Amino acid sequence: xxxxxxxxxxxxxxxxxxxxxxxxxxxxxxxxxxxxxxxxxxxxxxxxxxxxxxxxxxxxxxxxxxxxxxxxxxxxxxxxxxxxxxxxxxxxxxxxxxxxxxxxxxxxxxxxxxxxxxxxxxxxxxxxxxxxxxxxxxxxxxxxxxxxxxxxxxxxxxxxxxxxxxxxxxxxxxxxxxxxxxxxxxxxxxxxxxxxxxxxxxxxxxxxxxxxxxxxxxxxxxxxxxxxxxxxxxxxxxxxxxxxxxxxxxxxxxxxxxxxxxxxxxxxxxxxxxxxxxxxxxxxxxxxxxxxxxxxxxxxxxxxxxxxxxxxxxxxxxxxxxxxxxxxxxxxxxxxxxxxxxxxxxxxxxxxxxxxxxxxxxxxxxxxxxxxxxxxxxxxxxxxxxxxxxxxxxxxxxxxxxxxxxxxxxxxxxxxxxxxxxxxxxxxxxxxxxxxxxxxxxxxxxxxxxxxxxxxxxxxxxxxxxxxxxxxxxxxxxxxxxxxxxxxxxxxxxxxxxxxxxxxxxxxxxxxxxxxxxxxxxxxxxxxxxxxxxxxxxxxxxxxxxxxxxxxxxxxxxxxxxxxxxxxxxxxxxxxxxxxxxxxxxxxxxxxxxxxxxxxxxxxxxxxxxxxxxxxxxxxxxxxxxxxxxxxxxxxxxxxxxxxxxxxxxxxxxxxxxxxxxx
Numbered sequence: 001x002x003x004x005x006x007x008x009x010x011x012x013x014x015x016x017x018x019x020x021x022x023x024x025x026x027x028x029x030x031x032x033x034x035x036x037x038x039x040x041x042x043x044x045x046x047x048x049x050x051x052x053x054x055x056x057x058x059x060x061x062x063x064x065x066x067x068x069x070x071x072x073x074x075x076x077x078x079x080x081x082x083x084x085x086x087x088x089x090x091x092x093x094x095x096x097x098x099x100x101x102x103x104x105x106x107x108x109x110x111x112x113x114x115x116x117x118x119x120x121x122x123x124x125x126x127x128x129x130x131x132x133x134x135x136x137x138x139x140x141x142x143x144x145x146x147x148x149x150x151x152x153x154x155x156x157x158x159x160x161x162x163x164x165x166x167x168x169x170x171x172x173x174x175x176x177x178x179x180x181x182x183x184x185x186x187x188x189x190x191x192x193x194x195x196x197x198x199x200x201x202x203x204x205x206x207x208x209x210x211x212x213x214x215x216x217x218x219x220x221x222x223x224x225x226x227x228x229x230x231x232x233x234x235x236x237x238x239x240x241x242x243x244x245x246x247x248x249x250x251x252x253x254x255x256x257x258x259x260x261x262x263x264x265x266x267x268x269x270x271x272x273x274x275x276x277x278x279x280x281x282x283x284x285x286x287x288x289x290x291x292x293x294x295x296x297x298x299x300x301x302x303x304x305x306x307x308x309x310x311x312x313x314x315x316x317x318x319x320x321x322x323x324x325x326x327x328x329x330x331x332x333x334x335x336x337x338x339x340x341x342x343x344x345x346x347x348x349x350x351x352x353x354x355x356x357x358x359x360x361x362x363x364x365x366x367x368x369x370x371x372x373x374x375x376x377x378x379x380x381x382x383x384x385x386x387x388x389x390x391x392x393x394x395x396x397x398x399x400x401x402x403x404x405x406x407x408x409x410x411x412x413x414x415x416x417x418x419x420x421x422x423x424x425x426x427x428x429x430x431x432x433x434x435x436x437x438x439x440x441x442x443x444x445x446x447x448x449x450x451x452x453x454x455x456x457x458x459x460x461x462x463x464x465x466x467x468x469x470x471x472x473x474x475x476x477x478x479x480x481x482x483x484x485x486x487x488x489x490x491x492x493x494x495x496x497x498x499x500x501x502x503x504x505x506x507x508x509x510x511x512x513x514x515x516x517x518x519x520x521x522x523x524x525x526x527x528x529x530x531x532x533x534x535x536x537x538x539x540x541x542x543x544x545x546x547x548x549x550x551x552x553x554x555x556x557x558x559x560x561x562x563x564x565x566x567x568x569x570x571x572x573x574x575x576x577x578x579x580x581x582x583x584x585x586x587x588x589x590x591x592x593x594x595x596x597x598x599x600x601x602x603x604x605x606x607x608x609x610x611x612x613x614x615x616x617x618x619x620x621x622x623x624x625x626x627x628x629x630x631x632x633x634x635x636x637x638x639x640x641x642x643x644x645x646x647x648x649x650x651x652x653x654x655x656x657x658x659x660x661x662x663x
Contacts, residue, residue: 058081538560
């Protein structure tokens with residue numbers, strides 16, 4: 001068999017570029033209570049076993065037994081955890097001792113107890129089974145409860161040899177094919193990697209911002225105007241004619257109309273300019289936010305969703321150009337709302353989607369600039385404004401000459417004071433009224449935005465409410481693994497009985513998403529897998545890219561090499577930082593793949609980086625794979641022979657005991 005030249009999967013310091021991880025901190029699925037009872041330890045052991053974190057499950061079950069909680073159910077799962085995914089020949093000597101101790105310590109197994117029946121089936125699988133007994137044993141397994149049957153097919157498919165191994169593997173693979181899509185997997189799996197959405201926020205309404213000088217001008221101007229108006233009335237009254245007084249009254253009414261219409265017109269103009277500023281394309285390019293910062297992440301979200309949510313029948317470039325102003329306005333609002341709270345940008349992606357979708361809907365309904373129509377000056381305002389100005393002019397021309405006729409200097413002086421005091425007072429009053437109206441309208445808009453955002457938030461939470469559990473994720477991944485092993489064996493034209501052992505190296509693929517439960521292993525949206533099939537002729541290796549979201553996979557490389565071609569196997573790096581698996585072949589480049597990444601930012605209060613790394617590598621089956629490959633690297637094909645011989649010697653000692661228990 002030729003020794004191939006190999007290439008690295010992720011060599012040296014190649015950057016895997018895994019996205020920031022999501023920790024579902026509100027879920028206590030794997031959090032043991034303080035000072036747990038043996039029963040609680042057993043319950044959590046089953047959770048870890050379902051998650052394929054086998055070493056952790058074995059440890060908790062042994063603590064359960066040491067604590068005095070020993071039932072037939074515990075013993076059933078004790079055997080399942082010990083044998084899961086391995087052949088008897090892959091058990092270490094101390095594990096064979098534990099197997100012997102478990103079997104020796106079993107009481108009489110009553111046929112009427114479901115766990116006793118399950119234990120008898122496992123014991124039957126441990127003892128040699130000839131071809132004639134295969135159908136009978138399969139019937140015994142199929143007669144068990146679904147839970148026990150799934151545990152045996154899911155964990156013990158590698159336990160047997162010969163015809164029984166072929167039958168068990170076919171059953172396990174068929175079960176994997178049916179279960180890998182259960183629970184509406186492909187419509188739900190993406191939700192596991194989605195962070196808990198942050199609650200919506202809306203900018204508070206700014207209180208009225210009226211300058212002190214405006215209050216002074218309005219108050220002082222009003223006082224001086226009243227004084228001047230009273231003096232003008234006295235001058236006109238001294239003449240004893242009613243006409244000038246009526247003219248002054250007309251002027252005052254006109255001034256009132258002018259103030260009402262002018263204030264409304266002034267506010268509408270200010271409001272319109274403020275709205276236009278929100279949608280107007282920026283005149284100059286803004287300096288980019290720091291690459292690793294929150295603001296830059298929000299920029300990417302808005303760029304992504306504005307590029308994706310293009311209105312029907314609209315050119316993308318035109319859409320992006322015309323909405324650049326509102327895009328910047330909404331981006332600045334979101335950054336201001338969430339920047340100081342250390343919220344990951346992924347948690348507000350739903351809000352960005354909603355905001356962009358709302359802009360698109362307004363564009364399609366031609367209501368994006370509806371404020372222009374709403375803020376257009378109505379005819380009544382124009383009538384008040386222009387009519388008031390006309391009445392003021394008529395009244396002034398009628399009354400002022402009469403006031404100046406009797407006392408020219410005093411009349412001119414008081415009239416001039418009235419004009420000088422009224423102009424700044426009116427202007428300041430316009431700003432005061434506009435600011436108060438702005439607060440009222442802003443509050444109405446804020447209430448409307450807040451209600452709409454909360455409605456969108458609740459819709460999104462409802463959509464995420466059926467996200468899969470970690471147990472479902474582990475089950476789907478295990479099914480995918482079995483399907484991949486079966487596919488590889490078919491490609492290599494191998495039967496299950498030809499494979500001494502199979503093992504995976506599991507690593508995150510570039511740019512994948514990742515998520516986990518507190519105290520649980522990481523799950524990834526895309527995996528890089530190295531599958532090793534050990535046969536009597538050597539090692540078959542398949543490098544596979546698995547898209548866990550869609551369940552699709554592609555083989556990127558297939559290698560064949562002899563046992564003696566393996567020069568070394570090792571793990572480089574610290575578990576809490578970065579670890580790289582490296583397989584070195586004689587006359588070939590090392591095959592390396594990064595199996596863990598540093599991750600301190602997502603740790604919960606009760607977690608440690610070393611424990612999370614250990615749980616994740618345990619779930620990936622790294623220790624089992626290393627055990628197999630290190631043995632091959634150390635002894636070559638002789639390792640297989642020695643392993644078989646040593647195991648067969650120990651298993652021979654168990655045979656009589658197993659047969660007595662079976663009978």
